[in-house]
Amino acid sequence: xxxxxxxxELPLPLFATEEAKETPLPVGKIPSYIKDHRKRLRQRxxxxxxxxxxxxxxLELILFRAHPxxxxxxxxxxxxxxxxxxxxxxxxSSQRLKEVKxxxxxxxxEIKIVEAAAHxxxxxxxxxxxxxxxxxxxxxxxxxxxxxxxxxxxxxxFLDTKNTLIADEEQAQGTVNHVPVYPxxxxxxxxxxxxxxxxxxxxxxSGDPTPxxxxxxxxxxxxxxxRSLGITLHDHLIIGxxxxxxxxxxxxx
Numbered sequence: 001x002x003x004x005x006x007x008x009e010l011p012l013p014l015f016a017t018e019e020a021k022e023t024p025l026p027v028g029k030i031p032s033y034i035k036d037h038r039k040r041l042r043q044r045x046x047x048x049x050x051x052x053x054x055x056x057x058x059l060e061l062i063l064f065r066a067h068p069x070x071x072x073x074x075x076x077x078x079x080x081x082x083x084x085x086x087x088x089x090x091x092x093s094s095q096r097l098k099e100v101k102x103x104x105x106x107x108x109x110e111i112k113i114v115e116a117a118a119h120x121x122x123x124x125x126x127x128x129x130x131x132x133x134x135x136x137x138x139x140x141x142x143x144x145x146x147x148x149x150x151x152x153x154x155x156x157x158f159l160d161t162k163n164t165l166i167a168d169e170e171q172a173q174g175t176v177n178h179v180p181v182y183p184x185x186x187x188x189x190x191x192x193x194x195x196x197x198x199x200x201x202x203x204x205x206s207g208d209p210t211p212x213x214x215x216x217x218x219x220x221x222x223x224x225x226x227r228s229l230g231i232t233l234h235d236h237l238i239i240g241x242x243x244x245x246x247x248x249x250x251x252x253x
Contacts, residue, residue, distance in 0.1 A: 034069065034070070034071050037071075037073075038064060041053065041057055041060060041061065042061070044057075045058075045061060055080060055085070055086040056073070056076045056077055056080055057076070058086065059076040059079060059080065059086060059089065060072045060073055060076045062110050062111065062114055063075060063076060063107060063110060063111075065110055066106040066107045066109070066110045067106060067107075074102070075100070075102045075103065075107070078100050078101065078102070078103075079097070079100055079103065082099070082100055083096075085148075087147070087148045088148050089111065090111060090114060090115045090118065090148070091115060091147075091148035091149060092111075092148075092150070093150065094108045094112065096150070097111060118144055119144060119145050122137075122140055122141040122144040122145065123141055123145075123168065125137045125140070125141065126138050126141050126165055126168075130162060130163050130164050131157065131159060131163055131164070131165050131199065131234075138157075138165075138199075139237075139244060142201050142237060142239050142244065143239060143244070146201065146202075146203040146239045147203060147239050147240065147241055147242075148241070149203055149205060150205050151205060152202060152203060152204070152205060153170060153172070153202060153203055154170070154171045154172045154181050154200070154201070154202040155168060155169065155170050155171065155200075155201045155202065156168075156169055156171050156186055156189070156190075156198055156199070156200055156201070157198065157199040157200075157201065158189070158190060158193045158195035158197075158198060159195060159196060159197040159198070159199070159234070160194070160195065160196055160197075161196045163197060163234075166193060166195065167193050167195070169189065171185065171186060171189075181202075181218050181222075183218070183221045183222045183225050184225070186198070186200075186222055186225075187222070187225050187226060187229060187231070190226070190229075190231055191229065195231065196230075196231060196232065197231060197232040197233070197234050198222070198226060198231060198232070198233050198234065199233075199234050199235050199236070199237065200219065200222065200233070200235070200236040200237070201236070201237045201238075201239065202215075202236075202237075202238060202239070203238070203239040203240075204238055204239070204240050206240075207240045207241035207242070208240055209238040209239065209240035209243060209244055209245035210238075210245065211238055211245065211247060211250075211252065215236070215238065215247075216247070216252050219233075219236045219247055219252060219253065220252075223253060233253060234248070235247060235248045235249075235253065236248070236252075236253065
């Protein structure tokens with residue numbers, strides 16, 4: 001017998017949100033059409049896994065805990081319509097999520113919990129591992145954490161003498177098309193961690209990973225400074241929506 005205890009409804013939402021008041025329903029009771037729909041959807045997920053349901057229904061499953069007594073299908077559709085894809089919904093900022101009618105604190109909380117879980121799972125596959133032999137896992141991690149952000153983020157991956165990833169740190173956040181990077185701070189942190197090599201990573205919210213002149217110039221500055229300290233710059237990855245670009249593979253390093 002399958003244990004469905006994990007899918008039991010919470011007696012009340014996690015937050016007392018405004019949208020929860022818009023649909024007055026008897027306390028403690030779930031309308032049969034909502035209860036039956038949730039039961040069928042959960043069963044399809046249990047029987048067939050994620051591939052058995054489309055994105056809007058997977059999003060519904062996530063939102064069920066936010067409002068145990070409401071129909072979440074309209075909100076799931078509204079979120080996908082605004083942001084374009086399931087990944088973009090998960091990666092949207094809390095402020096932008098709340099622009100969608102019905103997406104209050106409880107809804108944002110459930111979405112951000114799933115996003116955080118995805119990031120930690122992806123990170124666990126690369127931390128304390130030899131990066132150059134786990135390159136695909138590294139790219140998956142970078143795409144999971146950065147590809148769908150709406151502002152630029154600059155990260156540095158610090159490696160030891162065996163090219164094992166010892167730290168992954170965000171160095172800066174910027175606007176939709178610029179992020180400030182200070183080579184001196186990057187190298188200072190590398191020395192603090194006793195790192196022997198670096199991989200630079202940043203995203204392009206436009207989706208196009210083509211490097212700008214400033215991207216190339218900044219890479220050269222960090223490479224020159226790193227070399228003077230005996231630190232190797234392995235690569236600089238630019239993450240787009242669906243693809244990435246390696247400045248080393250393109251001959252810029």
